[in-house]
Amino acid sequence: MAFIAGWVIAGAWTPGYSPVRQAISQLAQIGAPHRVIMTVGFVVYGLGIVVFGRWLGPLAGSRPVAWCLALTGLATLGVAACPLTAAGASTQDHLHAAFAAVGYVSLAATPVFAARAWARSGRRVRAALSVLTGIGSAVALAATLTGVHTGLLQRLGLTVLDVWLVAMATSPPEVRPSYQPGAGRKA
Numbered sequence: 001m002a003f004i005a006g007w008v009i010a011g012a013w014t015p016g017y018s019p020v021r022q023a024i025s026q027l028a029q030i031g032a033p034h035r036v037i038m039t040v041g042f043v044v045y046g047l048g049i050v051v052f053g054r055w056l057g058p059l060a061g062s063r064p065v066a067w068c069l070a071l072t073g074l075a076t077l078g079v080a081a082c083p084l085t086a087a088g089a090s091t092q093d094h095l096h097a098a099f100a101a102v103g104y105v106s107l108a109a110t111p112v113f114a115a116r117a118w119a120r121s122g123r124r125v126r127a128a129l130s131v132l133t134g135i136g137s138a139v140a141l142a143a144t145l146t147g148v149h150t151g152l153l154q155r156l157g158l159t160v161l162d163v164w165l166v167a168m169a170t171s172p173p174e175v176r177p178s179y180q181p182g183a184g185r186k187a
Helices: 002-013 035-060 063-081 091-120 124-146 150-170
Strands: none
Touching (some): 035 063, 035 091
């Protein structure tokens, strides 16, 4: 909620900003009038997604689900720590882009890995919807590289994934004993 609220509020309050043409990160760019709002949205989302991954991974019986969400959260924190610069093309801008790419890939991979838990529990429709969510979001996020309607494609890809995350929070897969945090570690 904080992430979406950040881009909606900061976007609405930023003169001349186009959510269809411009990326979300431009709202947190150095010098942006309401960058604090978007930066807080990134940080809350990053921390929240790490915590959520610790919860969902064991429920989905999947280490990759937990790892993907942890990586997404850390990458989002990296995006917040390395905001875009006004000049562009700096090392910081490249780091920002790398963190964003890692976050996109890991977040889009999450429902694909979680689909295995749905399939194992006999819920094939939910498994298929999870795979479609991951693939569809990955396509939308990759299409942002074309430079055409970047903001719209970014928001589409991320919102579909966020809706999937809410669905997982309200109706997670059955608990599977194949993954237990800390299992296999010596005491």
